[in-house]
Every structure is written in structure tokens, then in C-alpha cells.
Amino acid sequence: MSIKGKAYIAGIFEHPTRLAKDISLAQIHAQCAKGALEDAGLTKDDVDGYFCAGDAPGLGPMSMVEYMGLKVRHVDSTDTGGSSYVLHVGHAAEAIAAGKCKVALITLAGRPRAEGMATGTVPRSRGGTPTPDDPFEFPYGPTVVNMYANCAMRHMYEFGTTSEQLAWIKVAASHHAQYNPHALLKDVVTVEEVVNSPMISDPLHRLDCCVITDGGGAIVVVAPEIAAKLKRPKVKLLGSSEFIKTQMGGKVDLTYSGARFTGAAAFAEAGVKPSDMKYASIYDSFTITVLMQLEDLGFCEKGKGGAFVADGNLISGVGKLPFNTDGGGLCSNHPANRGGLTKVLEAVRQLRGEAHPKVQVKNCDLAIAHGTGGSLGLRHGSATVILERE
Amino acid sequence: MAETKERKLPPPAISEETQAYWDAAGKGKLLVRKCTSCGQAHHYPRTICPFCFSDKTEWVEASGKGTIYSYSVMRRAPVPYAIGYVTLAEGPRMLTNIVDCDLDKLKCDQPVTVVFKPTDGGPPLPMFTPA
Numbered sequence: 063m064s065i066k067g068k069a070y071i072a073g074i075f076e077h078p079t080r081l082a083k084d085i086s087l088a089q090i091h092a093q094c095a096k097g098a099l100e101d102a103g104l105t106k107d108d109v110d111g112y113f114c115a116g117d118a119p120g121l122g123p124m125s126m127v128e129y130m131g132l133k134v135r136h137v138d139s140t141d142t143g144g145s146s147y148v149l150h151v152g153h154a155a156e157a158i159a160a161g162k163c164k165v166a167l168i169t170l171a172g173r174p175r176a177e178g179m180a181t182g183t184v185p186r187s188r189g190g191t192p193t194p195d196d197p198f199e200f201p202y203g204p205t206v207v208n209m210y211a212n213c214a215m216r217h218m219y220e221f222g223t224t225s226e227q228l229a230w231i232k233v234a235a236s237h238h239a240q241y242n243p244h245a246l247l248k249d250v251v252t253v254e255e256v257v258n259s260p261m262i263s264d265p266l267h268r269l270d271c272c273v274i275t276d277g278g279g280a281i282v283v284v285a286p287e288i289a290a291k292l293k294r295p296k297v298k299l300l301g302s303s304e305f306i307k308t309q310m311g312g313k314v315d316l317t318y319s320g321a322r323f324t325g326a327a328a329f330a331e332a333g334v335k336p337s338d339m340k341y342a343s344i345y346d347s348f349t350i351t352v353l354m355q356l357e358d359l360g361f362c363e364k365g366k367g368g369a370f371v372a373d374g375n376l377i378s379g380v381g382k383l384p385f386n387t388d389g390g391g392l393c394s395n396h397p398a399n400r401g402g403l404t405k406v407l408e409a410v411r412q413l414r415g416e417a418h419p420k421v422q423v424k425n426c427d428l429a430i431a432h433g434t435g436g437s438l439g440l441r442h443g444s445a446t447v448i449l450e451r452e
Numbered sequence: 453m454a455e456t457k458e459r460k461l462p463p464p465a466i467s468e469e470t471q472a473y474w475d476a477a478g479k480g481k482l483l484v485r486k487c488t489s490c491g492q493a494h495h496y497p498r499t500i501c502p503f504c505f506s507d508k509t510e511w512v513e514a515s516g517k518g519t520i521y522s523y524s525v526m527r528r529a530p531v532p533y534a535i536g537y538v539t540l541a542e543g544p545r546m547l548t549n550i551v552d553c554d555l556d557k558l559k560c561d562q563p564v565t566v567v568f569k570p571t572d573g574g575p576p577l578p579m580f581t582p583a
């Protein structure tokens with residue numbers, strides 16, 4: 063069974079806040095849910111499926127279904143870090159295709175800034191029963207940034223990728239963010255500014271990193287017969303795929319991500335190819351994340367990502383592959399340190415023709431959204447969706 | 453040079469499955485887990501082989517020699533440190549720190565050898581230094 067054409071994204075919402083001092087975690091989830099349902103033209107009583115991940119309070123669906131007063135017959139709290147919400151879109155389509163629900167609500171929210179969470183530069187503390195990998199990793203001080211940096215270091219060594227090439231990814235994101243009134247960083251930056259920003263963990267500089275923001279978002283995925291009755295532009299799901307990439311028992315290979323498998327599978331299900339994509343939302347926790355995923359998804363040959371992203375190739379209206387036209391995680395928003403959901407949102411805006419006019423891609427009828435969650439250098443979850451404007 | 457002296461290392465959270473690995477580390481020995489069914493060594497150690505799922509696995513002492521697969525110098529830390537993967541002569545790549553060296557002169561594929569560094573109340577950690 064394929065999910066091709068079996069589900070539509072009918073509603074989206076991105077919380078405008080980037081610093082949520084005076085609102086609770088559950089409240090942000092609910093505000094996003096309300097926003098996405100209103101965008102779709104649906105009510106909370108239409109929702110019969112609920113999806114959330116580890117950012118939700120308590121036991122996820124149990125806590126949030128009660129808080130929002132939902133009555134659902136299908137729940138899914140699969141957590142693959144920041145890629146969860148891209149994966150949830152695929153799972154929602156599967157549930158809809160199997161007749162388990164007709165209106166699936168996906169929410170994300172977090173307050174890492176308001177809570178003063180040390181996000182990317184401190185080893186994550188272990189709680190409860192340690193994971194089996196923990197004693198062989200935690201004492202050595204792995205952090206989010208230094209393990210992505212390990213991937214960048216090896217990529218540079220094997221393929222000759224340069225810091226300047228990586229910097230072009232931030233430059234492109236900043237060109238888009240200048241038009242997003244909600245973006246945390248609205249200033250256009252240059253390659254020189256990126257490579258001259260302080261080194262955080264070699265070879266990644268401060269401006270190779272994404273922003274840390276509070277906020278959230280929501281997505282409503284519906285069955286075709288529901289989509290047909292709604293007034294919003296129709297965004298159809300053509301393909302989806304997920305993968306967990308690990309250290310493979312010590313056969314560690316940092317030169318590729320799980321996107322190698324999810325891209326191939328999602329494109330095959332959709333019956334389209336990378337060169338058909340008019341727009342790409344690519345997970346951007348760091349510049350290296352984008353570069354590796356573009357290679358793995360098939361937008362360019364492995365090892366040639368540096369040349370592909372250089373000279374503005376990712377800037378809308380300038381290059382061949384407009385990416386993250388909201389400014390992405392690198393400049394606009396990375397709510398809850400999980401950037402997958404906002405990747406889907408901007409892809410939907412582009413397909414609806416509702417992106418900012420300065421970054422809107424002309425005749426945008428096919429788009430990809432891809433997420434990487436966890437750690438690119440330790441273990442990560444990858445998820446891809448291919449979307450079409452009907 | 454004083455890097456690991458100043459950096460306080462948390463003790464590993466040892467499980468029943470890998471007690472022997474840490475006991476050996478306490479004696480200055482690096483163990484790897486090897487499968488007698490498929491003949492391959494893996495890391496981190498498990499009782500069931502992650503390659504062929506055989507439960508015929510055993511501890512073998514590693515030579516302690518390897519090469520740096522990748523690394524990063526974490527600058528944004530109270531004491532900067534190098535974290536990376538070392539490819540052991542026995543095959544597996546393990547996450548570790550590169551210590552007792554000029555952190556600005558590390559290179560991928562550089563030969564390294566094992567050293568053990570004390571933790572705060574636990575067994576020492578196997579780390580690597582340029583050979």
C-alpha cells in the first residue's frame with residue numbers, strides 16, 4: 063500500500079513567538095493546534111488523530127489530548143528528535159489510508175530560551191536508566207555541535223569541502239530571513255562574516271549553527287474527502303519515508319546521513335526525482351546538515367555539496383534550488399531545538415503560493431521537506447516527505 | 453598538555469553487560485567484543501553480535517593502536533577538548549577523546565595509541581594520544 067494521494071495537508075500554523083516567557087508548554091501546543099485548525103477551516107471536534115513527540119509534556123498524547131479536550135481514535139508519539147514531525151506527516155497519511163483517522167493533528171512546542179536550557183554546547187545529561195551507548199559516549203563530552211562538527215571535519219578531509227562553501231548555506235538562509243518579520247536573525251550576512259565568527263567546535267563557527275528559539279507549530283493532515291470540502295489550496299502528499307542511521311556496531315561512516323535512504327524511497331513512492339523539485343525545505347541545525355542532506359537526497363553527487371551550495375545556488379530567485387525561504391533554523395526559528403515541523407510549514411506555504419512575495423518560487427507545484435533528528439554524528443532519525451500542489 | 457588534568461571526567465554509567473570492559477580499563481587494558489560466528493569485532497560492546505545476531509561473542513584485548521577517523525576541538529567549553537572517532541586496529545570505530553597533544557595539530561587518519569584517564573569516582577576512560 064502506498065500513501066501517494068491518500069492524504070492532504072490542510073492546515074498549518076507557526077507560532078510567532080521566539081521567546082515564550084509568559085506562556086506554558088501545553089499552552090503553546092494548544093495555540094498552535096488552534097491556529098492550524100482555523101487555517102484549515104476545521105474545529106477541534108473534527109480531530110480524530112493526534113501526533114506529538116518528546117517535546118510534549120507528560121506522556122505526550124495522554125497529557126495533550128486531555129488538555130485540548132480532544133476525542134481521538136488514533137495517536138502516535140514516535141520520537142526521532144527534530145525529524146519527528148516530518149515522520150508524523152507520513153504516519154498520519156498511513157493512518158488515514160488505513161482508515162484509522164480522517165483529521166490528524168500534529169503539534170510541536172518548546173521553551174529552551176525561557177527555561178535557560180544549555181542547548182548545543184553542553185553534553186546532554188542522562189536521566190533514568192542510561193541508554194546502552196551512554197557509558198561509551200557521555201563521559202567523553204559529546205554535544206550537539208561537536209558531533210555535527212565531526213561530520214563536517216571528515217567531509218572536508220575526504221571531499222575537500224571548505225568553510226566558505228558551508229558559509230554559503232547560512233548566507234542563503236539570511237537572504238530569505240530578511241523578509242520574515244518573525245525571524246530571530248533578520249540581517250543578511252556574508253561568507254566572510256560566517257567564517258570570521260567565533261569557532262564553536264572545529265570546523266563549525268557560531269554562524270554555522272542554528273538559532274535557539276521558543277515557540278512551536280502545528281500541521282493538520284486530512285483524508286481526500288475532507289480536503290475536497292475545504293477552501294484552502296490543496297497540498298497532496300505524494301511520498302514519505304523514514305530511517306534510523308546508527309553507528310552500525312562500530313562501522314561508523316560520517317560521510318552520509320539517513321537521507322540517502324529516505325530520499326530514494328520517498329522519491330520512488332512519489333514517482334518524481336530531485337530535479338523535479340521547485341523548492342526544498344532541508345533540515346538546518348547546522349550548515350553541514352544541509353550540505354550532507356542535499357547530497358544524500360540526490361540533488362548533487364556525494365562530495366560535491368560544497369560546489370552545489372556555493373555562489374547563492376540556494377537563494378530564491380538567484381540559484382537553482384531555493385531552500386528554507388522562511389530563513390529556516392539557521393536564521394528564523396528552531397522551536398524546541400526541533401526543526402522538522404517548520405520545514406513542512408514553509409514547503410506548504412510555497413506550494414500554496416503564500417510564502418513572502420520576495421522569496422515565493424514561481425509555479426511552485428512540487429516540494430520536498432526533509433528532517434534529521436538526534437545527532438548526525440552519533441545516531442539520527444531521518445524523514446522525508448514529497449508534496450504536490452493539486 | 454594540562455588538558456585532561458583540568459577537565460573533570462564523569463564516570464561511565466556501567467551496566468551488568470559491560471562490567472568486564474570497565475574492570476579491564478581499570479587495569480589499563482582496552483577490550484573489544486568479538487563474535488566467534490562471523491569473526492567481526494564491534495563497539496560499543498554487546499553480548500549479541502549487532503552484525504549477525506549470534507550470541508557467541510567474547511572479549512578480546514585490543515592492541516590499543518588506531519587512527520583518527522574524525523574529530524572536533526570543542527572550543528566552547530571551560531577546558532577545550534578534542535572529541536572524535538578512532539578506528540581501532542581491530543576494526544571498530546569508537547568515540548573517544550584525543551589527549552596529551554597540541555589540539556591545533558590533529559589530523560584525520562593520524563596514528564594514535566590508547567591511554568587511560570581517571571574519572572571522578574569511576575573506572576578510567578580509554579582515550580588516545582598521537583603515536
Ligand SMILES: [Zn+2]
Nearest residue numbers: 487490501504
Ligand atoms: Zn557476528
